[in-house]
Amino acid sequence: MPNIIARPGWFIPEKFVTPEKAYHNRREFLRQMGFTGIGLMAGMAGLQYSARAAETAGATNSAASTGKKTYPFPRNPTFNPNLRISEEEYATGYNNFYEFTTTKTRVKLLVGKFVTSPWEVEIGGLVEKPMKVSVDELIAMMPMEERLYRFRCVEAWSMVVPWTGFPMSKLLEKIVPKSEAKFVKFTTFMKPDQAPGFATLPEYPWPYTEGLRLDEAMNPLTLVTTGIYGKPLPKQNGAPIRMIVPWKYGYKSIKSMVKIELVAKQPPTLWETLAPEEYPFESNVNPKVPHPRWSQATERVVDTGNRVNTQLYNGYGEYVAKLYTKA
Numbered sequence: 001m002p003n004i005i006a007r008p009g010w011f012i013p014e015k016f017v018t019p020e021k022a023y024h025n026r027r028e029f030l031r032q033m034g035f036t037g038i039g040l041m042a043g044m045a046g047l048q049y050s051a052r053a054a055e056t057a058g059a060t061n062s063a064a065s066t067g068k069k070t071y072p073f074p075r076n077p078t079f080n081p082n083l084r085i086s087e088e089e090y091a092t093g094y095n096n097f098y099e100f101t102t103t104k105t106r107v108k109l110l111v112g113k114f115v116t117s118p119w120e121v122e123i124g125g126l127v128e129k130p131m132k133v134s135v136d137e138l139i140a141m142m143p144m145e146e147r148l149y150r151f152r153c154v155e156a157w158s159m160v161v162p163w164t165g166f167p168m169s170k171l172l173e174k175i176v177p178k179s180e181a182k183f184v185k186f187t188t189f190m191k192p193d194q195a196p197g198f199a200t201l202p203e204y205p206w207p208y209t210e211g212l213r214l215d216e217a218m219n220p221l222t223l224v225t226t227g228i229y230g231k232p233l234p235k236q237n238g239a240p241i242r243m244i245v246p247w248k249y250g251y252k253s254i255k256s257m258v259k260i261e262l263v264a265k266q267p268p269t270l271w272e273t274l275a276p277e278e279y280p281f282e283s284n285v286n287p288k289v290p291h292p293r294w295s296q297a298t299e300r301v302v303d304t305g306n307r308v309n310t311q312l313y314n315g316y317g318e319y320v321a322k323l324y325t326k327a
Contacts, residue, residue, distance in 0.1 A: 070139075072230030073164050075146040079221070080315070083148050086159040088229045090303040095236045096153065097255060099188070099195040099208065111235035113194045116256070119240045125185070125261035128176035135240045139226060141174075142166035146230065147223060152285050152314045154249035158299040163244050164227030169218045177214065177262050184217040185267035186210045186243060187259040204270065210254040211267040211281065212245065213323075221246055221319050225253075247313040247320045249283045284324065285314040 075081070095107040100114075121138070124130030143166050152158045168184075190207040192198040198206055216222065223244040226233060233239040238255025245252050251271055261267075271279035278292050287297045287310040299310045313320050 071164065071227055071232060073144040073146050073227070075148065075162070079147050079149065081148060083150065083160045085148065085162060086301070087303045091159055091161050091228065092234050092237060094302055096155075096250065097197075097236060097238070098201060098204070099197040099206075099256075100236075101197055101200075108234070108236040110196060114191070114235050114239075115194060116235055116239040119258075121241060121257055121260060123171070123175055123260045125263055126178040126181035127262050128178060130175065135226060138166075138171075138224075138241070142170055142224075144226075146227075149221075149223075149244060149246040150314050150316075151244075151246065151250060151253075152299060152310065154251055154279070154283070154291065154296075156291075156294060156296060156299050156310075157302050158308075158310075159302050162229055163223060163225045164230070165223045165225035165244065167220060168222040168224050168243070169220065171224060171260075172214075172218060175262075180264050181262035182214055183263050183266050184212050184214060185259075185261045185263050186212075186254045186257055187261075188254055188256050189258050205268075205273050206270075207258075208254060208270045209267065210243070210252055210269050212252070214262070215323055216245070216320075219320060219323065221316060247284060247316040249285060251279065252283050284320075285310065286312055288312075 093108055094104045096104060097107045100107050100110040117135075119135050120132055121135065122130075122132045144164060145166070146162050146164045148160065148162050150158060151161050172184075186209065188208040189195075190198070212222070223246075225238075225242050225244045226240060228234070228237055233242065238253075241257050242255040243253045243257065266281060269279075269281060272281050285296070290296050296310055298307050300307050311317075
């Protein structure tokens with residue numbers, strides 16, 4: 001679908017220009033999310049705590065049956081351990097997930113019908129040992145850990161989030177890529193009965209697909225992710241399994257995956273198909289390369305409202321710059 005030009009989500013002006021007050025005033029941000037009054041805020045906090053506790057308890061019971069420990073997993077101190085963590089309510093309440101809605105603060109309100117357990121992932125393509133495995137089985141077999149990463153959206157906002165998962169390289173070691181495999185293609189779910197965004201954006205080339213070069217997928221930063229803030233992923237954050245590629249813009253970190261395939265040629269991806277001049281395949285964070293419609297030199301930290309300078313490769317140059325050095 002290379003000639004698609006309809007962009008009903010990305011071209012809504014208010015999507016990209018959040019009012020200054022909403023960033024600098026926490027109470028205003030919470031009001032926009034539907035919390036009014038101290039009593040209601042406290043009540044909602046209690047409901048959120050109960051839901052998270054139940055979700056964590058479910059993960060604990062599942063892990064107990066496999067003999068594996070569960071959330072929280074130990075934090076790996078290697079990757080920027082001294083960063084200030086963004087407040088959880090922002091990371092779980094301000095999300096791009098077009099399968100549900102183009103309005104970030106409404107995603108969490110529209111995921112109730114989305115069924116994320118049980119969930120299987122098909123892993124195959126150009127590999128010696130393909131597998132179809134549940135997320136619980138992956139958690140049981142992989143070296144789980146927490147990592148604190150910067151997260152930079154192409155829309156020039158950012159967070160710092162503690163993600164739980166395992167290195168993509170460990171999964172690739174298990175499935176043994178064939179010599180002709182050069183790229184990894186990721187595909188997300190396609191369930192229009194559970195996610196209203198499919199109907200509101202029918203011209204998009206669903207399901208959502210993304211991809212990495214094989215050497216990018218093998219990089220130690222690339223994380224197959226199942227948790228956040230020491231708990232299983234909430235639905236609005238890409239439950240039950242997603243990718244986190246912290247040196248690239250956020251849309252490369254595909255959510256709610258159902259398939260991982262190793263392929264010989266660069267795979268088509270949703271946003272590159274829609275607008276290749278705006279959302280190219282590589283999509284490394286680079287403050288010197290502006291988006292066609294805004295600068296990427298700075299970013300707004302969502303939970304503080306502070307504007308800070310954007311770093312090349314989102315600050316992870318020591319790990320990834322060598323991937324892009326031409327011989």
